[in-house]
Amino acid sequence: MSNLRNLLVIEVGGVPVRVAPNGDSPEAIASFKGLIRRLKTTSLVSQTPQAISEPSRQVRVLLSVDFDAVSGWLGTGQHPRNCLADYSSGFFAGHVGVSRLIRLFKRLDVADKMTWFIPGHSMETFPVETQLIHDSGAEVALHGYCHEDCTRLSTQQEKDIFEKCIKLAQSLTGKKPVGYRAPLYRYLPNVENSHGYVPSQSIERMWQDRFAWLWNHGPDGEGPADFVFPLILHPDTSGMAHIIGTIESMILWMKGHGTQVEFVTYETVARSYLSQKRHA
Numbered sequence: 001m002s003n004l005r006n007l008l009v010i011e012v013g014g015v016p017v018r019v020a021p022n023g024d025s026p027e028a029i030a031s032f033k034g035l036i037r038r039l040k041t042t043s044l045v046s047q048t049p050q051a052i053s054e055p056s057r058q059v060r061v062l063l064s065v066d067f068d069a070v071s072g073w074l075g076t077g078q079h080p081r082n083c084l085a086d087y088s089s090g091f092f093a094g095h096v097g098v099s100r101l102i103r104l105f106k107r108l109d110v111a112d113k114m115t116w117f118i119p120g121h122s123m124e125t126f127p128v129e130t131q132l133i134h135d136s137g138a139e140v141a142l143h144g145y146c147h148e149d150c151t152r153l154s155t156q157q158e159k160d161i162f163e164k165c166i167k168l169a170q171s172l173t174g175k176k177p178v179g180y181r182a183p184l185y186r187y188l189p190n191v192e193n194s195h196g197y198v199p200s201q202s203i204e205r206m207w208q209d210r211f212a213w214l215w216n217h218g219p220d221g222e223g224p225a226d227f228v229f230p231l232i233l234h235p236d237t238s239g240m241a242h243i244i245g246t247i248e249s250m251i252l253w254m255k256g257h258g259t260q261v262e263f264v265t266y267e268t269v270a271r272s273y274l275s276q277k278r279h280a
Contacts, residue, residue: 055224059215059261060269061254062230063114065101066143066181067133069093069236071121074146089236094126097239102136104244108251112137113263117181120145120165123172134173139265141179142169150182178267200246207231207250215257228269229254 070090073082105111116133118140123130134140144150145161153161162180169177211229218225231250238247254261 057215057218057224057260058226059254059257060226060228061261061263062228062266062269063105063110063233063251063263064181064230064266065114065116065233065235065238067093067098067116067118067122067126067130068143068147068183068234069119069122070125071119071145071147072183072236074121093234093236093239094122094129097235097237098126098129099132100239100244101233101235101247102132104248105138106136108248108255110251110263113265115139115141115179115266117141117143117179118169119143119147119183120161120168121147123165123168127172130172139179139267140169140173140175141177141181141266142166143181144183147183150184179270200243204246204250208253211254 068090070087073086073090102111105114116138118130118133120142130140142162142165145165148161150158166177169175214227214229215224217223219227233247237243
């Protein structure tokens, strides 16, 4: 066995390795040391395989809530079969759903990095809740007055509704709103669906699948790239006790992707887009 005093340590692939010459003679040791010097300068030892780096991309999550409440049933959701149960879901949205969601968003540190789209009717019907939304630091944007179908309005009616809702938002928040989302969630009686039964886990999986595809392929399908990911919620459903956990799980899942994912308001993205257009 080689003399332990003749053991040398070299670094192979970043790992210290103890080696010894074959024999204890001065000639063997000298030859061995020469071999070590040559090995240290050769690319076979000095170059180590590099791990494939994670592609860099910047994801902007546009988390938003449409605070339709009762207005949804007065506009696009109005139909001959409306009943008190429909309107009660709107009151649930205002009295329960909003505050639940705000508490969740604050706990997850996204309350001031998102946008609430609020119809004028909801601002008037639930002024306290609207103020809570504003106080949370969120962006407050417009969503019609009573969730009306804009295709059935005259130009003057649209203008009047805009002016009224802008004044309402300013009176409650002290700031002129920047954003607007048209109420286009229409009732389609002839479209087949799942008869109202869709497990919340299925919705979460659908969101995750969509996010994962964009994460891996980018918006154009050619590889990882920056993208924007809108996620739209409604307090009459998202604020329910058996649903809100799904919302929390999805937000935490997206935040788990690290610093490449950030939550921002719609105003932030809109201004960024306009700035890029101007400098293009």
